[in-house]
Amino acid sequence: MTDTARGTSRRYGTRPTMKDVAARAGVGLKTVSRVVNGEPGVTPDTERRVQEAITSLGFRRNDSARILRKGRTASIGLVLEDLADPFYGPLNRAVEEVARRHGALLINGSSAEDPAREQELVLALCARRVDGLVIIPAGDDHRYLEPEITAGIATVFVDRPAGRIEADAVLSDNFGGARDAVAHLIAHGHRRIGFIGDQPRIHTARERLRGYHSAMAAAGLPVDDSWVSLGSTAPDRVRAATTTMLDAPTPVTAVFAGNNRVTVTAVRVLRERPRPVALVGFDDFELADLVRPAITVVAQDPAHMGRTAAGLLFRRLDGIEDPPRSTEIPTRLIARGSGEIPPSES
Amino acid sequence: MTDTARGTSRRYGTRPTMKDVAARAGVGLKTVSRVVNGEPGVTPDTERRVQEAITSLGFRRNDSARILRKGRTASIGLVLEDLADPFYGPLNRAVEEVARRHGALLINGSSAEDPAREQELVLALCARRVDGLVIIPAGDDHRYLEPEITAGIATVFVDRPAGRIEADAVLSDNFGGARDAVAHLIAHGHRRIGFIGDQPRIHTARERLRGYHSAMAAAGLPVDDSWVSLGSTAPDRVRAATTTMLDAPTPVTAVFAGNNRVTVTAVRVLRERPRPVALVGFDDFELADLVRPAITVVAQDPAHMGRTAAGLLFRRLDGIEDPPRSTEIPTRLIARGSGEIPPSES
DNA sequence: CCGTTGATTGACAACGTTGTCTAGAGGCTA
DNA sequence: TAGCCTCTAGACAACGTTGTCAATCAACGG
Incomplete structure (x- = not known):
């Protein structure tokens, strides 16, 4: 009456095993195993008895044991x-x-x-x-x-x-994608382009930086140290980096944002600037087309x-x-x- | 020479067990278990020998077996x-x-x-x-x-x-949130407000609908059947529903979108309309503040x-x-x- | 009627770990 | 020195399942 009052008569916290099912159905252990796994070699009549025992006991195979036995x-x-x-x-x-x-x-x-x-x-x-x-x-x-x-x-x-x-x-293709992004900005007349990327220990950040340099070099454009900033993607860091390169003595006129989190923060910062600044982001994101201006991106396909x-x-x-x-x-x-x-x- | 050439001398696809470790360290099975689990009752010297065997064999405890034994x-x-x-x-x-x-x-x-x-x-x-x-x-x-x-x-x-x-x-609080959203629209002068929600078999959709009706009733506003549309959140369905209620004989002047996916599609549709239409969405989403006009939402805290x-x-x-x-x-x-x-x- | 075949069934060991229990060594006290 | 206690260590069973193998039985051909 204390803890067996949950509808079934089993102890709470204890599950029936194949052995219980076998006992209840009056068959051997292996026969239950066969029924549970749909293996052949069981008479319809036996199978019915086993199935009945399974449902009435609420048996569910213990996959931990199965895994141990099978190895997969x-x-x-x-x-x-x-x-x-x-x-x-x-x-x-x-x-x-x-x-x-x-x-x-x-x-x-x-x-x-x-x-x-x-x-x-x-x-x-x-x-x-x-x-x-x-x-x-x-x-x-x-x-x-x-x-x-x-x-x-x-x-x-x-x-x-x-x-x-x-x-x-x-x-x-981080390298190629970044190169395309920067080339796109160059094609629209930009010569001073900033890159704000993730931590340099991250492979993708390095590859995208490489793409940036490649595109700049291909166009014969010099790169000022102050235009490149790698580091955390925390909004504060990105905000500071963006502001710095926009207020530098030789300010950038376009920004290439190294991933989706950077892009989002960059959009917010650029929005506050008096003159429009071009932006291309790595990674597509929902609503990129609804922001004004709509955000040009290099889309990966996750x-x-x-x-x-x-x-x-x-x-x-x-x-x-x-x-x-x-x-x-x-x-x-x-x-x-x-x-x-x-x-x-x- | 065929498949044992991977650096270790064990067969590929076979892992050492505690038994192997015990044999190698010249101790009993249980002693290995004690070391692996940091249990007391092992001399530092024995422990060192076992640890050495563990690392040299690349042993890793098999949690399947552990789970089977422990039950958790x-x-x-x-x-x-x-x-x-x-x-x-x-x-x-x-x-x-x-x-x-x-x-x-x-x-x-x-x-x-x-x-x-x-x-x-x-x-x-x-x-x-x-x-x-x-x-x-x-x-x-x-x-x-x-x-x-x-x-x-x-x-x-x-x-x-x-x-x-x-x-x-x-x-x-789906009911309360929806009521607030609709009350917000009413407070800004709207009397004909549409609701586009998820499938009615989904509890949250029903609750939000209830909130919608409650707010309308509290303001003494009638609700036309054509203003409410529940169904799939697929863009096509939402687009059609939105368009229908905006082109109805008694068109709505504001839309309450029942969840984030509906909101996104609604924004796209409203963007194409000649006159501005008010919108409040259920669920906050990134960039909701960057779209113009910025989207008013009822935010949940997932x-x-x-x-x-x-x-x-x-x-x-x-x-x-x-x-x-x-x-x-x-x-x-x-x-x-x-x-x-x-x-x-x- | 007997040996053979095939189908159905169950006994048993094994998977790798942990809990229980006992053995043995060593130290301490009386 | 005997008796007791503590500490380390290992033997063994058990967790719940599946693979192997052998037993049983009905049907069948000769």
Whole structure:
């Protein structure tokens, strides 16, 4: 009457096992296993009895035991930087979709751009014996993964390459995209162009910087040190950097923002300036077309990246043994107006 | 020479177990277990030998076996509608953060607003024996969860209540928020106000509709059938609905958009109209302040919801046995301009 | 009527870990 | 020195499932 009053007669917190089902149905353990897994070799009559016992006891197979026995967990891990960043939403979703089609569950977590936390999370996933890992790395040394990969955990890096180990990677064309963005500004008459990017330890930030320099050099334009600022994407930092390069002795007339968070802050800052300043951002974002002027961006395709990475992962899990390779996903310049603002006379 | 050439001498795809470590260190199985788990009762010398064996073999504890033995998985499941929806990003992140503080991993998946898929996902998580579940329900009948809850899986519903079972829930004040939104429009002179909402089978859509009617009734305003449209949030549907109510014989002069996706499409449609139309949207979104006119919204606090839900879940897991309760998170009207547009004469 | 075949079924070990219990070593007191 | 206590260490069972293998039985051909 105390804790068995919940409708069933089982003790609260205790679940029936196959043994209970077997006893209730008057059959052997293995027969229950066969029914639960839809294996052949069971008479319709026996199957019915077992099914009845299953439903009346509320039995649900314990996948922990199954996993232990079978060795495969039918789950993959996804480690990304921030679950709340809208850029990773479609990537996350795409990975989940592919996992689902392969009957696998997705375990994920945020590294918060902290290499130690990334490692902690990855190793926790390895201890769970996920079948594979999709990692957007925060750190730049992944040798700690070597024993895991040797032990058979398939691993694919996305957005940024692995550090100091050989592994599959799916990357955006950061260099080319940045070059296109800056070339677009140059084509509209700009000669003094600023670049505000993420921390230089992040691979994508370095590649985009390289693209910036490449485009400037290709046009024969000099680059003033004060036009380039790499660092945190916190609004304060970006605001300060933007203001500095707009108020410099040789002020920029256009800004290339190195990722979506930078772009958003840059839009706010530019909005407050007396004269219009051209802007191109890396990463597309919702409503970029509704802001006035509409924001010209270099769009990545995060869903495509996620699909590609997960696809590669499952090919590995199916036993394909090619050497690790790096896949590059193209970017696309979407001209919406903010990049076409001509330089205002200084 | 064929498959043992990866640096270590173990077979590829096979991992060392505690037994291997014990053999290598010349100690018993249980001693290894003690070292791995930091339990007392091991001399420093023995511990050193075991540690050495662990690192040289690349041993990593198999949590599947541990889970099977201990009964607790140290993981919780999160089922939401769409991992890519920016509204759920901060909620997801907040749940993860709380889980992390409790040493638990997060397994998650999208229901795609499909009740069958929700159930499939939830039951898969139960089979994994997650300790608890945070569910943003797609369906309206959760009796299938009863045996699981009885068996001890803590469950908290977020954003929408559970259907046909008693369970904890964390909800926004959808009714109050909607009422405030519509009252705001009324206060700025509007008498013919349209409501474009989500599918009526979704609880939040119904609550917001109720808020709409309540505000209209409180102001003594009649509501024409053609002013209310519930259905899919697909852009085409929303576009058609908006256009219809703006071109009706008694056209609306203001629109209340029932959620973030509706708002975005509504902004695009209104932008194309010759005369300005007032707009208030449910859900805040990034850049709402940068669009012109800036969008007035009723903001929910998804991170707060996630934190609250996860906190409640872990309290349950700590053994608190109060009866299920429903927590309401307040909403906040953020006036930015689009709601203050006066009605244009018709 | 008997041996053979095929289908159905269950006993048992194993997956890798942790909880329980006992053995043994060593130190202390009487 | 006997007796007792503490501390370290390991043997063993158990968690719930699945793979292997052997047993049983009905049907069938000769």
